[in-house]
Amino acid sequence: MSKVVAVVLAAGEGKRMRSGRPKVLHRVAGRSLVEHVLAAVEAAGITESIVVVGHGGEEVRNELGPGFRYAWQEKQLGTGHALAQARDLAREAETVLVLCGDTPLLRGETLARLVAEHREQGAAATLLVAAVEDPTGYGRVIRDKEGRVQRIVEEGDADAATRAVKEINSGTYCFTASLLWPALEELRPENAQGEYYLTDVIELFCRRGYLVHALLCPDPEEVLGVNDRVQLARAGRILQRRINEELMLKGVTLVDPDNTYIHAGVEIGRDTVVWPFTFLEGKTWIGSGCVIGPQASIRDSRIGDETVISYSVVRESTIGNRCQIGPFAYLRPGTVLDDRVKVGDFVEIKASRVGEGSKVPHLTYLGDATVGKEVNIGAGTITCNYDGLHKWPTVVGDGAFIGSNTNLVAPVEVGERSVIGAGSTITEDVPPGALAIGRARQVNLAGKGLEKLNAKGRVRDEQR
Ligand code: UD1
Ligand code: CA
Numbered sequence: 121m122s123k124v125v126a127v128v129l130a131a132g133e134g135k136r137m138r139s140g141r142p143k144v145l146h147r148v149a150g151r152s153l154v155e156h157v158l159a160a161v162e163a164a165g166i167t168e169s170i171v172v173v174g175h176g177g178e179e180v181r182n183e184l185g186p187g188f189r190y191a192w193q194e195k196q197l198g199t200g201h202a203l204a205q206a207r208d209l210a211r212e213a214e215t216v217l218v219l220c221g222d223t224p225l226l227r228g229e230t231l232a233r234l235v236a237e238h239r240e241q242g243a244a245a246t247l248l249v250a251a252v253e254d255p256t257g258y259g260r261v262i263r264d265k266e267g268r269v270q271r272i273v274e275e276g277d278a279d280a281a282t283r284a285v286k287e288i289n290s291g292t293y294c295f296t297a298s299l300l301w302p303a304l305e306e307l308r309p310e311n312a313q314g315e316y317y318l319t320d321v322i323e324l325f326c327r328r329g330y331l332v333h334a335l336l337c338p339d340p341e342e343v344l345g346v347n348d349r350v351q352l353a354r355a356g357r358i359l360q361r362r363i364n365e366e367l368m369l370k371g372v373t374l375v376d377p378d379n380t381y382i383h384a385g386v387e388i389g390r391d392t393v394v395w396p397f398t399f400l401e402g403k404t405w406i407g408s409g410c411v412i413g414p415q416a417s418i419r420d421s422r423i424g425d426e427t428v429i430s431y432s433v434v435r436e437s438t439i440g441n442r443c444q445i446g447p448f449a450y451l452r453p454g455t456v457l458d459d460r461v462k463v464g465d466f467v468e469i470k471a472s473r474v475g476e477g478s479k480v481p482h483l484t485y486l487g488d489a490t491v492g493k494e495v496n497i498g499a500g501t502i503t504c505n506y507d508g509l510h511k512w513p514t515v516v517g518d519g520a521f522i523g524s525n526t527n528l529v530a531p532v533e534v535g536e537r538s539v540i541g542a543g544s545t546i547t548e549d550v551p552p553g554a555l556a557i558g559r560a561r562q563v564n565l566a567g568k569g570l571e572k573l574n575a576k577g578r579v580r581d582e583q584r
Contacts, residue, residue, distance in 0.1 A: 124235055125213035126161045127206045130154050130221030131174030131193040136348040140250030142176030144221035145183055147460025148356035149207045149363060152183060152400055153346055156224035163228025164235065166217060204304040213297045219319070220291040222346045224355050230342060237335050238294035244330035245322060250290040250340040257347060258288035259319050261334065271323035276312035289319060290343035299330060389425065407441065424459065474520065487511070488530065494517035498542065500525035517552060517569045
């Protein structure tokens with residue numbers, strides 16, 4: 121089979137975005153536009169991609185990383201010129217699949233079909249085209265009386281009759297390499313934008329009598345190109361709908377899919393229910409039978425089965441099975457909760473492990489702590505883990521009971537099955553099984569209180 125190389129054009133500035141960032145790095149559903157395109161290429165089974173970069177090229181390259189090869193287009197002279205910059209890197213390709221970096225909705229299966237038809241037809245070029253309601257901004261596909269593609273006319277160069285054509289060029293093509301490269305050298309920037317249009321290659325091929333084939337994309341949504349932020353939002357919505365529908369069909373209940381935001385690549389097990397205004401982002405994996413949300417924001421985390429998380433923020437954490445989180449918990453990077461842990465309201469945990477069956481029910485901060493199994497952390501307990509210079513660890517043994525409003529001044533270790541009296545400030549290690557009380561003893565001074573309350577229960581001024 122002939123060797124296919126994909127070339128993704130991503131050197132343009134994207135002026136219509138009015139942005140300080142290159143257009144192709146704008147994100148939808150957790151990935152940049154160009155990453156979505158590259159993912160579709162990969163899903164089509166094409167293993168080699170060249171990305172043409174230019175405007176903000178370093179930024180694009182840093183973000184995409186070393187999995188691709190990069191061609192540089194110093195000046196953005198048009199799509200034809202951009203593609204020509206990939207010629208040396210694509211030397212070995214017999215078939216070149218060309219894509220724009222701003223079409224994030226393309227599916228892998230469509231690209232695979234485009235390549236397959238190109239081969240079957242023995243075409244010089246195969247275009248992916250679509251019939252759309254509103255063709256504004258796209259190149260129009262002009263066919264002859266027999267219905268054969270003749271050329272593509274850009275919006276800026278089109279007369280009224282041409283503009284009325286609703287068949288558009290998606291900007292995705294397959295070319296036979298040996299015919300493509302010399303044709304690119306013949307392009308001239310004689311058009312409204314003064315650019316070297318890749319689309320002009322089509323007319324050139326047709327005039328030479330080469331076979332130009334067109335594949336009509338069955339789903340016109342797939343070819344949406346993002347040129348401005350209105351289209352960015354539209355693409356985001358379509359992608360989100362796709363992701364959500366796929367999850368629902370796999371057995372996840374989304375109570376209100378229009379108000380549930382899940383990044384591409386997030387995995388969720390069967391019978392998990394996701395309530396609205398929930399954000400599941402990055403590399404996140406959620407088990408089965410969980411209840412997530414309303415208003416959970418979870419990023420780069422792993423959640424076990426049958427865990428419940430509501431009104432909470434979770435970052436780079438690992439949570440076990442049958443845990444209960446929230447409402448209003450904040451789990452920061454490095455949090456590890458074993459099975460059946462309860463973390464309640466206004467609890468913040470960072471870089472800490474909490475053992476099986478332990479409870480941190482309210483108003484607590486745990487930082488750099490290791491908490492054993494079946495521990496109870498009373499309301500208002502704080503690990504004082506930072507002395508202004510260094511972070512220090514706190515260790516709490518299995519079965520310990522920490523009374524409310526305890527300060528654990530790290531480094532400190534609280535032994536197994538020990539008890540800490542409420543309101544203690546613990547600065548020294550507590551041996552296993554001990555009762556520790558670290559607070560001033562209470563004194564009651566007779567007659568020094570408020571003598572009387574008035575009839576309404578308010579304190580009289582003169583008694584203060
Ligand atoms: C292009 C097509 C148009 C098609 C549409 C589909 C041309 C001349 N027109 O128009 O027929 O309907 O895409 O979305 O090809 N780029 C470079 N270097 C450049 C110019 C552009 O790398 O010098 C890249 C851009 O980063 C972008 C892609 O090529 O990813 C397309 O460029 P854009 O300016 O968006 O082209 P359109 O006007 O949308
Ligand atoms: Ca475009």
